[in-house]
Amino acid sequence: MTEAQLLNRALQAVMNRHTGEDPHRPAWHLSPQVGLMNDPNGFIQLAGVWHLFYQWNPLACAHGAKFWGHWRSDNLLDWSHGPLALAPAEAYETHGCYSGSAVSDNGTLSLIYTGNVKFKDGRTAWQCLARINAAGEVTKAGPVISLPEGYSGHVRDPKVWRHNDVWYMVLGAQNLARQGKVLLYRGQTLQEWTLLGEMAGAHLNGLADFGYMWECPDLFPLDNKEVLIVCPQGLAAQEKAWLNTYQSGYFIGKLDYEAASFRHGDFAELDHGFEFYAPQTTLSDDGRRMLVGWMGVPDEDEFYQPTISQGWIHTMTCLRELTLEQGRLRQRPARELQQLRQQHAGLQNVAALLPELAIGQAELKIVPTGNWSACFGNLLWLRCSEEGLQLSRRNRRSGETEHRYWQGKVMALEILCDRSSIEIFINDGEGVMSARYFPAGPPTVVWHGEATLSVDYWQLRSCMVV
Numbered sequence: 108m109t110e111a112q113l114l115n116r117a118l119q120a121v122m123n124r125h126t127g128e129d130p131h132r133p134a135w136h137l138s139p140q141v142g143l144m145n146d147p148n149g150f151i152q153l154a155g156v157w158h159l160f161y162q163w164n165p166l167a168c169a170h171g172a173k174f175w176g177h178w179r180s181d182n183l184l185d186w187s188h189g190p191l192a193l194a195p196a197e198a199y200e201t202h203g204c205y206s207g208s209a210v211s212d213n214g215t216l217s218l219i220y221t222g223n224v225k226f227k228d229g230r231t232a233w234q235c236l237a238r239i240n241a242a243g244e245v246t247k248a249g250p251v252i253s254l255p256e257g258y259s260g261h262v263r264d265p266k267v268w269r270h271n272d273v274w275y276m277v278l279g280a281q282n283l284a285r286q287g288k289v290l291l292y293r294g295q296t297l298q299e300w301t302l303l304g305e306m307a308g309a310h311l312n313g314l315a316d317f318g319y320m321w322e323c324p325d326l327f328p329l330d331n332k333e334v335l336i337v338c339p340q341g342l343a344a345q346e347k348a349w350l351n352t353y354q355s356g357y358f359i360g361k362l363d364y365e366a367a368s369f370r371h372g373d374f375a376e377l378d379h380g381f382e383f384y385a386p387q388t389t390l391s392d393d394g395r396r397m398l399v400g401w402m403g404v405p406d407e408d409e410f411y412q413p414t415i416s417q418g419w420i421h422t423m424t425c426l427r428e429l430t431l432e433q434g435r436l437r438q439r440p441a442r443e444l445q446q447l448r449q450q451h452a453g454l455q456n457v458a459a460l461l462p463e464l465a466i467g468q469a470e471l472k473i474v475p476t477g478n479w480s481a482c483f484g485n486l487l488w489l490r491c492s493e494e495g496l497q498l499s500r501r502n503r504r505s506g507e508t509e510h511r512y513w514q515g516k517v518m519a520l521e522i523l524c525d526r527s528s529i530e531i532f533i534n535d536g537e538g539v540m541s542a543r544y545f546p547a548g549p550p551t552v553v554w555h556g557e558a559t560l561s562v563d564y565w566q567l568r569s570c571m572v573v
């Protein structure tokens with residue numbers, strides 16, 4: 108199929124999207140107009156403008172040959188659709204323009220992404236370059252890296268940054284022994300790259316088996332250290348951790364750029380909720396490390412989500428700011444989000460005596476004491492005890508109750524609610540739990556327990572994607 112034909116089909120799909128009231132469509136998170144959205148890609152602030160691209164199948168609520176959609180914003184709150192950025196039209200990307208990143212190459216917005224190609228009996232991957240002009244039009248420059256020797260066709264998700272006036276890239280990879288790795292490359296230009304080696308992965312830096320594939324690596328400096336965010340696939344679930352199908356977490360360490368080695372500490376999960384994967388970060392013009400993730404997990408129960416009947420599936424997380432404190436990453440909601448706050452109420456009472464609150468679009472700041480619980484939209488239970496938090500719901504496929512945990516002393520919670528999602532920030536960003544849920548009517552929170560809670564409650568305004 109030619110690029111023009113693919114574009115036409117995408118456009119048609121957008122035009123034909125179901126209209127009408129969709130109570131699960133987020134009011135202030137990003138979601139696809141139609142079809143399936145997964146990873147955030149090409150997140151960057153350039154000349155003051157935020158760009159966020161995304162993995163997108165506009166043709167169906169299914170994975171497949173991905174396009175890159177494009178949103179732009181001046182304030183991280185209100186977004187507009189840019190022209191479709193990438194369509195999988197070339198021989199080097201027949202099965203999708205897979206995830207990647209954006210950089211400013213002397214002021215030119217440049218995208219580095221994976222051209223995914225499947226054959227009858229295997230697959231290969233090309234790392235590709237494309238440039239965007241001010242009008243948002245893309246010129247593809249084609250592949251700049253072919254499949255390195257010693258790896259399966261699972262080599263993807265380039266994240267590029269500049270260090271000491273040279274380009275660097277991390278790539279997610281699987282070697283021929285089915286071990287997940289991160290490869291480090293150096294480039295004098297975005298077109299010529301040299302493989303420096305495996306900088307992290309299973310059977311490196313003190314790790315034993317640690318998954319068969321590492322997706323979506325992101326390497327960045329923070330507070331004189333380097334942080335490697337990565338999504339390992341194939342880790343066995345622990346009793347109260349690593350419970351999603353695939354994990355998304357980070358290592359903190361020190362990168363030796365010359366030796367291509369990264370000495371790091373333990374793997375820590377980024378989010379303890381049900382839905383979180385493939386996050387990407389960027390540095391804001393004012394020096395903040397910003398993160399956005401996909402509020403979904405591949406190969407889990409995504410296709411039981413009811414928005415599929417409305418022609419779309421998945422949302423991004425809210426924008427978050429990262430800091431490194433006491434050897435751990437902290438994630439706080441981006442400070443811009445405070446501008447969404449509208450009517451406020453300050454409440455303090457025994458939990459069971461607190462009023463039921465509308466949480467369709469709301470923020471709750473809670474200072475708890477003792478044991479209590481809250482039920483969101485009659486579907487999602489949050490239980491708070493000495494041990495920490497337990498988030499529970501019925502699995503939409505099996506009907507069985509499933510749980511996620513955050514262990515530690517809970518001193519403060521900030522909960523962001525948007526129609527069909529909640530994101531729980533624990534102890535000023537020490538932990539996060541993100542989850543989708545699909546309430547039957549306008550959702551409320553109902554409180555239970557003898558503990559006294561003080562609750563700051565705001566309704567949040569909508570952000571328009573126009």
Ligand code: FRU
Binds near residue numbers: 207
């Ligand atoms: C992660 C991922 C990436 C890949 C993309 C394809 O969710 O599998 O590794 O580039 O999605 O959509």
